[in-house]
Every structure is written in C-alpha cells, then in structure tokens.
Amino acid sequence: MLRRNIIELRNLTKSYNDTVVVDAINLLIRENEFITLLGPSGCGKTTTLRMIGGFEDPNDGDIFFEGTRINNVPPYKRNINTVFQKYALFTHMNVYENIAFGLRIKKVPNDEMKKRVQRMLKLVDLEGFEKRHVDSLSGGQQQRVAIARALVNEPKVLLLDEPLGALDLKLRKEMQIELMDMQKNVGITFIYVTHDQEEALTMSDTVVVMNNGVIQQVGSPVDIYNEPENRFVADFIGESNILEGIMHEDFLVSFSGRKFRCVDKGFSKDEPVDVVIRPEDIDVTSPEDADLQGVVSSVVFKGVHYEMLVESGDFEYMIQSTDMQPVGAGIGLKFGPEDIHVMKRGSDNEK
Amino acid sequence: MVGKIIKRTYMGLIFLFLYMPILVLIVFSFNESKSRGHWGGFTLKWYGELFRDPDITKALYYTFLVAFLSSLIATVIGTISAIGIHNMGLLGKKVILNVNYLPVLNPDIVTGVALMTLFISMNMRLGFTTMLISHVVFNIPYVILSVLPKLRQMNRHMAEAALDLGATPFYAMRKVIIPEIMPGVITGALMAFTLSVDDFVISFFNTGSGVTNLSIIIFSMARRGIKPSINALSTLMLITVVILLLIINKRSTKGDELIP
Ligand SMILES: Nc1ncnc2c1ncn2[C@@H]1O[C@H](COP(=O)(O)OP(=O)(O)OP(=O)(O)O)[C@@H](O)[C@H]1O
Ligand SMILES: [Mg+2]
Numbered sequence: 001m002l003r004r005n006i007i008e009l010r011n012l013t014k015s016y017n018d019t020v021v022v023d024a025i026n027l028l029i030r031e032n033e034f035i036t037l038l039g040p041s042g043c044g045k046t047t048t049l050r051m052i053g054g055f056e057d058p059n060d061g062d063i064f065f066e067g068t069r070i071n072n073v074p075p076y077k078r079n080i081n082t083v084f085q086k087y088a089l090f091t092h093m094n095v096y097e098n099i100a101f102g103l104r105i106k107k108v109p110n111d112e113m114k115k116r117v118q119r120m121l122k123l124v125d126l127e128g129f130e131k132r133h134v135d136s137l138s139g140g141q142q143q144r145v146a147i148a149r150a151l152v153n154e155p156k157v158l159l160l161d162e163p164l165g166a167l168d169l170k171l172r173k174e175m176q177i178e179l180m181d182m183q184k185n186v187g188i189t190f191i192y193v194t195h196d197q198e199e200a201l202t203m204s205d206t207v208v209v210m211n212n213g214v215i216q217q218v219g220s221p222v223d224i225y226n227e228p229e230n231r232f233v234a235d236f237i238g239e240s241n242i243l244e245g246i247m248h249e250d251f252l253v254s255f256s257g258r259k260f261r262c263v264d265k266g267f268s269k270d271e272p273v274d275v276v277i278r279p280e281d282i283d284v285t286s287p288e289d290a291d292l293q294g295v296v297s298s299v300v301f302k303g304v305h306y307e308m309l310v311e312s313g314d315f316e317y318m319i320q321s322t323d324m325q326p327v328g329a330g331i332g333l334k335f336g337p338e339d340i341h342v343m344k345r346g347s348d349n350e351k
Numbered sequence: 352m353v354g355k356i357i358k359r360t361y362m363g364l365i366f367l368f369l370y371m372p373i374l375v376l377i378v379f380s381f382n383e384s385k386s387r388g389h390w391g392g393f394t395l396k397w398y399g400e401l402f403r404d405p406d407i408t409k410a411l412y413y414t415f416l417v418a419f420l421s422s423l424i425a426t427v428i429g430t431i432s433a434i435g436i437h438n439m440g441l442l443g444k445k446v447i448l449n450v451n452y453l454p455v456l457n458p459d460i461v462t463g464v465a466l467m468t469l470f471i472s473m474n475m476r477l478g479f480t481t482m483l484i485s486h487v488v489f490n491i492p493y494v495i496l497s498v499l500p501k502l503r504q505m506n507r508h509m510a511e512a513a514l515d516l517g518a519t520p521f522y523a524m525r526k527v528i529i530p531e532i533m534p535g536v537i538t539g540a541l542m543a544f545t546l547s548v549d550d551f552v553i554s555f556f557n558t559g560s561g562v563t564n565l566s567i568i569i570f571s572m573a574r575r576g577i578k579p580s581i582n583a584l585s586t587l588m589l590i591t592v593v594i595l596l597l598i599i600n601k602r603s604t605k606g607d608e609l610i611p
Contacts, residue, residue, distance in 0.1 A: 075514040088508035102516035
C-alpha cells in the first residue's frame with residue numbers, strides 16, 4: 001500500500017548550550033502511520049516531538065507538513081495536536097469543557113460541538129463524565145480525557161509523549177489496545193514516544209530507534225527485532241547474544257572459533273562484524289548433536305520459559321528455552337543459518 | 352500532669368497579655384461613662400456619634416476608596432509581574448524575587464519616608480493621589496507573593512496545551528492561565544485590601560491636603576485626648592481586618608499555598 005508522506009524531517013537539529021540533543025535527523029512519516037520514537041532516557045525523543053508540535057525551534061534543518069515548510073508556523077496554526085506526558089488538563093474546567101476547548105476556539109456551533117464531544121466521550125469510554133472535575137478522575141481517566149481533547153479536533157497528526165507512562169501495567173496494556181483501535185478507527189497519523197521497547201513493538205507500524213540524538217534504525221517492529229542494524233539496536237530491543245566475528249564471504253561467518261552458514265551477504269572479504277543470536281533462537285540439544293558445546297552456569301525460571309546462561313569457550317550465551325537443564329550440565333547449542341544476524345561493526349555510536 | 356497545668360497556665364497568660372488591651376478597648380467602646388476608669392452601663396451611642404462626625408465619615412470614605420483602588424491596581428500589576436517573573440530564567444528569577452522581598456521586609460517608616468521624599472522631589476502635592484500611589488507600591492509585592500505559588504503549581508505544559516489546541520497566546524492567557532491562578536489572584540487582592548485598610552505609617556507620611564484615613568484620624572484624635580468614640584472606631588477597624596484575615600486564611604488553607 002502506497003501512502004502519501006505527511007511529515008518530513010530534514011536534517012533536523014537541536015542543541016541546548018552547545019550540547020547537541022537532536023543530531024541532524026531525517027525521517028519520513030506517512031499518512032495513517034503509527035510511528036514510534038523509541039530510545040533510552042535523554043536520547044532526544046521529547047525534543048523531536050516538541051519541534052514537530054512547534055514548541056521548540058530547531059537550530060538547523062526543516063520540518064515539512066504535507067510538503068510545506070512549517071518551521072516558522074506557531075503551534076496554534078499547525079494541524080497537529082499533542083497528548084502531553086503529564087496530560088496538562090485544564091484543572092479549572094470540567095471534562096466537557098476540556099474536550100470542547102479546541103472546538104470553541106474554532107467557533108464550532110453549539111449542537112455540533114455537543115455531538116462531537118459526546119462521540120469522543122464514547123470513544124474513550126467516559127460517557128457520563130461530562131460534569132466531572134478533572135482533578136476527581138483517576139490517572140487512566142485523565143489520560144483518556146487528554147486523548148479525547150486532542151482527538152476531537154480531528155488533527156491530521158497526533159503527537160503522544162509517553163502517554164501511558166503513569167499507568168500501572170494492567171491499565172497500560174488495556175490502553176495500548178484502546179489507542180491502537182482508536183488510531184485505526186479515526187485514521188490519523190500517530191507519532192508516539194516511549195522508552196518501553198515492548199510497547200513500541202506491540203503498537204507501531206514503524207519503529208524509529210534513537211540514541212544520543214541520532215536515528216539508529218527505522219523499520220517495522222519485525223525488522224527491528226529480527227534484523228537489527230547495529231549493536232545498539234540489538235542490545236536495546238530484547239535480549240541478545242552479541243559476538244564478534246569475521247565475515248569470510250557471502251553466507252559464511254565465523255565466531256566462537258567456528259565457521260557457520262548464514263543468510264547475510266554484501267560484506268567485504270574477511271570483514272570484522274558483530275553477530276547477534278536471540279536467546280529464544282538457540283535450541284538445547286545433547287552435546288554430540290550440535291556444533292557448539294557449553295556448560296550451564298545458571299538457571300532462572302521466567303514463567304513461560306527458563307533463562308539459562310551457558311559458558312562456551314570465552315563467551316556466555318543466554319538461552320531461553322522450556323527445556324530446563326541443571327547447572328553444571330554439558331549441553332549442545334544449536335541454531336540455524338536464519339538465526340544468525342550479521343551486522344556491520346562500529347556503525348553504531350555507543351558511548 | 353503538673354507540666355500540663357503549667358503549660359496551660361503559661362499559654363493562658365500569654366494570650367491574656369496579647370488580647371487584654373484589645374478586650375479592654377472593645378469593652379470600653381460600649382461604656383456609657385465617659386471616664387475610662389469605671390463602667391457606667393451599656394451603650395451604643397459612641398458608635399452613633401462616629402457616623403455623625405463628618406471628619407470620621409470622610410476618613411472612612413477615603414480609607415475604603417484607597418483600599419479598593421490600590422488593591423485593584425496592585426492586583427493587576429502584581430499578577431502581570433508574577434507571570435513575567437515565573438517565565439524568567441533561573442538567575443533573573445532569583446534576583447527579582449529578592450528585590451521583591453525588600454519592600455516586604457523594609458520597615459514601613461523607611462518606605463513611607465522614602466516615598467514622601469520622592470513625591471516632594473518630584474514636586475507632587477501630597478494628598479489623595481500620593482497616598483493611593485504609595486498604597487499601590489507597598490501592595491504589589493504581596494500580590495506577587497500570593498500569585499507565584501499558583502503559577503508554580505500549574506502544570507508546566509498547560510499553556511502549551513492551550514496553544515496546541517489552537518489558542519492564540521492572548522486567548523491562552525485569558526482563558527487558561529488567568530483562571531488557573533485565580534485563587535491566588537483573589538487572595539492577593541484581599542491581602543492588599545486588608546493591608547491598605549490597616550496601614551498607618553506609610554499613609555501618614557504620604558497624605559495631605561486634608562485627606563486622611565481612619566488610622567490617621569484615630570492617631571490625631573488620640574493626641575487631642577482619648578474620647579470613647581476612638582474605642583468604637585478602633586473596634587470597627589479591628590473587626591473589619593479580622594474578618595478579612597479570616598477569609599484570607601480560609602482561602603489559603605484551601606489552596607495550601609504559603610503566604611508570608
Ligand atoms: N530546555 C532544555 N534545556 C537544556 N537541556 C535540555 C532541555 N530540554 C531537554 N534538554 C536535554 O536534552 C536531552 C534530550 O532530552 P529529551 O527530553 O528530548 O529526552 P527524551 O528522549 O524525551 O528522554 P525521556 O525518555 O527521559 O523523556 C536531555 O539530555 C535533556 O537534559
Ligand atoms: Mg521525554
């Protein structure tokens with residue numbers, strides 16, 4: 001499916017007192033996309049979002065909205081709405097007035113306004129809460145008011161800055177599903193910020209992994225998880241075994257003192273690389289049946305599976321398996337060519 | 352047990368010491384006899400006399416006119432200043448806040464004399480205008496101090512949220528910021544009003560041309576010899592100020608803000 005671009009960031013840069021916080025990022029965001037900015041604390045996610053919303057001036061670079069440069073357009077003239085991290089509801093107004101705020105400014109006639117606010121209240125499951133004071137609502141309810149207040153304006157783009165940060169796990173899961181449904185139903189572009197990788201993988205069409213103000217990788221959740229482009233992404237998303245290796249030729253890599261078939265190509269001959277193997281991709285076998293042998297050094301029960309650390313040569317593999325082996329057991333480690341992900345070395349910018 | 356009794360007695364003595372003069376004043380404002388020594392029966396005649404005395408009614412009028420106007424003007428200026436200070440950088444904020452505290456801590460007599468010197472050096476005739484200006488001046492810091500906590504309590508992104516929803520900066524100020532800090536603004540206004548009604552020293556130095564307020568009248572009457580109507584007038588002022596303070600206190604515990 002080909003969709004139009006709605007927002008484009010070109011070389012977008014922001015620094016505070018000479019520290020670069022967002023470093024020349026380029027990004028295309030398509031219509032109706034659920035895109036998530038994911039990265040550790042302080043990596044510049046909020047700053048990027050605030051520049052898109054118009055609350056922060058970039059030092060360099062441009063922001064385009066439907067092809068028009070909007071760097072100098074004030075926030076109140078952008079067809080973009082924001083759900084702020086701490087909601088920022090108007091505490092002197094009731095729920096109805098909070099949601100109606102944007103419509104009043106647009107001078108929407110009274111009966112249409114009523115209808116639209118009611119529709120929003122239904123969407124966020126807060127019917128009957130019109131007269132309630134926002135201070136009397138629970139965190140989850142306030143959060144839904146904040147979403148309704150933004151969505152009722154039918155913006156082309158909705159910015160959400162860690163909107164579920166303050167909620168407990170159960171409510172968070174519920175709201176994740178509600179938000180995804182809402183996004184599908186109203187069909188607008190969501191730009192979502194989180195530092196929770198699971199949340200990002202669950203909800204998004206596209207994930208943008210950031211570190212130190214630089215975009216590390218852009219891709220679908222599956223791509224990001226299965227084909228991390230560098231060590232940082234592999235490390236940040238899920239658990240990983242990251243080994244140093246040598247790429248001898250296309251489809252042949254060596255690490256842990258052995259050569260393995262793999263599915264990667266396009267490296268120069270004998271190029272040093274990083275190799276990622278996900279813990280759940282390693283099968284436990286008897287030592288004779290596998291290419292690699294090791295000794296179990298610790299076992300932790302994790303509910304669905306056991307997490308085992310296995311020493312093999314000078315590397316400690318993490319394995320997630322339902323097949324528990326006791327500490328001290330000698331086992332075989334088995335994985336196929338498609339379980340091996342080869343990445344260029346040093347293309348990340350870890351500190 | 353004994354300790355408790357001692358504590359109680361001590362507290363009782365302190366309160367007696369603090370409130371005895373006021374109590375005596377109130378009691379004697381209802382005393383039929385002109386002499387201050389003995390009780391001559393209950394009367395309200397001194398209160399009636401107050402309102403027949405043209406000097407006193409004029410002073411009453413000026414007191415409340417100045418209190419009303421000065422608290423209104425100080426509230427507007429103080430609120431705008433507080434918003435400005437709130438949005439300043441860290442260093443600027445610190446400097447301004449300390450500068451703002453100075454008039455609060457400064458002895459009234461210094462403020463009063465300083466203002467008088469300024470007015471005279473500017474060739475202004477002391478009178479209603481100078482008294483009003485001086486009241487506005489000493490009220491502004493109190494308004495700032497009662498509005499600032501409300502601004503601090505406000506979510507940092509509230510103004511941005513308004514802009515985000517399409518409000519112009521002016522609309523956001525009118526419909527979001529001001530209503531959000533309104534409790535602080537009203538408390539500030541009440542406090543300014545109270546302080547203005549209450550003030551003697553600064554008014555004394557900065558008025559003239561026959562314009563007086565109640566405290567000045569009481570002062571000059573007392574110098575001519577104590578009349579029981581002074582007691583009545585003082586009692587009325589006391590009641591006014593106490594009521595205002597009660598309202599302010601009730602409001603500030605409700606909004607749990609700190610007022611010096
Ligand atoms: N107004 C500011 N002045 C100075 N430095 C700032 C300012 N705002 C943000 N920063 C700095 O910029 C960096 C990026 O901040 P940002 O808020 O974008 O991070 P983030 O990715 O949203 O992090 P988090 O997940 O913790 O919210 C941080 O190091 C932060 O200290
Ligand atoms: Mg942030």
